[in-house]
């Protein structure tokens with residue numbers, strides 16, 4: 001598969017993740033991070049952040065979507081799947097992808113594109129966790145449709161109202 005075909009495919013699925021994120025943005029208690037998981041060119045699960053709705057600090061878009069797929073497939077091994085997310089996964093979600101044996105992780109906006117409140121720490125980069133600590137067979141690709149994805153979030157220079165600052 002040529003790089004351009006691959007990029008075109010990644011952008012197509014990222015657009016679906018962006019739709020999920022906007023759905024989350026419009027849903028009270030849900031959040032503006034979207035995720036889809038793809039196997040053999042088909043979306044097999046999709047979701048968005050549901051942390052406030054569920055009173056569950058772990059209900060990030062990636063975790064919500066991994067759980068949906070586990071329920072559908074009745075298993076925990078998602079080898080061969082690509083997970084698309086509108087925002088660079090946090091450390092928790094990156095490690096969840098490791099446990100789920102996701103083959104590829106593709107994300108849109110990087111942590112440098114958005115306000116620091118979206119990340120658990122300024123010092124740990126989830127890409128480094130995957131690269132350095134856990135698996136050498138998981139591919140992680142960032143910046144796909146980064147501009148469109150960034151529009152969902154506060155930018156680094158923005159000053160979000162205190163009640164929206166989720167990580168202070």
Ligand SMILES: [Zn+2]
Nearest residue numbers: 060089090093
């Ligand atoms: Zn997360």
